[in-house]
Ligand SMILES: Nc1ncnc2c1ncn2[C@@H]1O[C@H](COP(=O)(O)OP(=O)(O)O)[C@@H](O)[C@H]1O
């Protein structure tokens with residue numbers, strides 16, 4: 001059994017929210033953005049993370065690279081716990097873990113040239129490199145991600161969204177990381193460009209043997225790229241399984257509801273007949289439901305769900321639900337009725 | 342496969358072409374600025390005033406200290422502006438050449454304005470960016486200090502300082518420099534707070550770029566627009582402050598002079614029919630203020646095209 005590249009245990013991020021106008025001695029509210037997440041990531045593997053907007057995906061990513069304070073454990077392949085490292089010790093790992101951001105243009109400094117932007121991680125981690133060599137490597141990387149190397153002196157606003165995302169990918173790759181965390185890298189792009197960027201990521205991953213964490217807010221994007229998929233809801237893991245298994249046999253009611261909303265390219269497909277509606281709105285992370293966080297919207301919730309939080313099951317297909325399994329016709333019908341009411 | 346080949350060739354040609362020069366956001370702003378007529382007029386005025394301050398003395402017949410004994414005692418009749426006796430702007434009450442006095446006043450007033458604004462830009466930008474970027478307790482402490490300094494009636498303190506320690510150039514610079522950066526640091530802090538959460542800052546933090554480098558490389562260049570605009574508006578403010586103090590008779594000391602001091606003298610003698618003693622310094626004072634305001638306005642429009 002090989003060691004996982006990253007082994008995350010009970011990762012939690014809680015923000016202290018000081019309500020506006022409150023006095024300094026008032027106790028701040030607790031916003032539980034990530035509430036105990038466990039997963040492993042193997043070398044060379046792609047883990048997809050899906051969940052509605054606001055469920056803590058970005059916060060999870062930022063906790064892993066130490067941008068927000070977190071508790072729990074995130075063990076790197078060499079046995080070091082990334083969460084407990086001091087900023088100085090963390091520096092070594094910052095070149096191993098790189099990030100690609102959601103908004104391609106906003107993640108590039110408008111006052112810097114593409115060359116300066118891509119070179120920044122390199123010059124930060126290898127300050128002794130000669131100028132010419134940095135430039136050489138930047139150009140080689142630009143070519144690798146499908147940009148023309150002679151555009152090195154251009155500014156971000158002169159590029160399209162897809163090209164900007166390629167610049168972001170080049171910046172992440174230039175220090176030869178082992179893991180790249182992509183936080184909704186294609187959500188801001190046109191559908192036609194999305195496929196190009198995803199294919200680029202897949203190609204680069206194969207070529208360089210990278211691990212990827214690929215965050216998205218809908219399952220259809222993740223399916224193509226992921227080996228395994230993790231479904232998050234309100235900062236908690238609902239289900240983790242291999243991509244094929246999850247799409248073919250979703251166990252958690254939430255996963256099933258999400259999957260039912262993925263459009264299928266089929267002439268007979270009728271969205272009204274197939275979508276399982278979720279009742280109500282996403283609860284506030286300031287005041288999450290007791291027990292299972294999904295129970296307030298679950299078509300299968302029972303008394304036990306309100307008192308006892310389900311643990312994530314063991315094995316290859318992990319589910320956090322007291323009553324896992326495919327939704328029955330009656331449950332779907334009930335969900336539709338409450339939605340209509 | 343002919344098509345493929347030609348495609349590949351053109352691609353190869355494109356790849357091997359020289360590096361393309363990028364169009365920086367600054368270059369865009371410069372173009373917009375040069376198209377703005379009012380701003381260009383302001384800029385030309387400022388350049389002319391600047392040239393006047395630097396080279397004006399080479400055209401002077403009289404130095405700014407010499408007393409013209411022909412004029413003394415009969416300034417109202419003999420001290421008028423005239424090309425013949427070399428007093429282009431006339432003379433002041435003591436018979437000194439007003440032209441070279443105005444050149445000197447222009448030099449000093451511009452210097453006060455520019456030094457004051459420069460202190461504001463350097464201290465205010467770094468202070469505000471640091472407070473904004475680090476946030477939390479550091480920010481609280483630094484900004485409370487600014488609040489306290491701002492709550493002091495600085496004109497009163499400045500006057501007190503000048504009275505207590507005597508009037509001197511360095512005292513004046515110190516006083517003006519001390520207060521000029523406060524507003525700037527507030528503006529810069531506000532801007533930094535909104536920049537701080539932009540993704541490119543987060544990207545830099547994620548790679549491990551140290552804090553001071555993020556401030557210098559990512560935050561300050563993105564603030565420069567606001568800073569430049571504010572600085573051009575600050576220069577006339579500093580000139581006004583200095584003029585006000587000089588007008589009260591507390592500013593620069595004889596034999597030095599400034600616009601404020603000259604205007605003050607001119608205003609004092611206006612009843613004796615020596616209007617030129619007020620008119621010439623006032624003219625330079627006004628056009629310079631207008632020049633700076635036009636340029637500042639133009640800069641703002643050029644750097645932030647969305648505003649319009
Ligand atoms: N810096 C922060 N301070 C306070 N609350 C935050 C902060 N960042 C995120 N949150 C909150 O944490 C929750 C999860 O946010 P996020 O991780 O950005 O969600 P996602 O990326 O899944 O859309 C949201 O409710 C958000 O309001």
Ligand SMILES: [Mg+2]
Nearest residue numbers: 057058183184
């Ligand atoms: Mg997000």
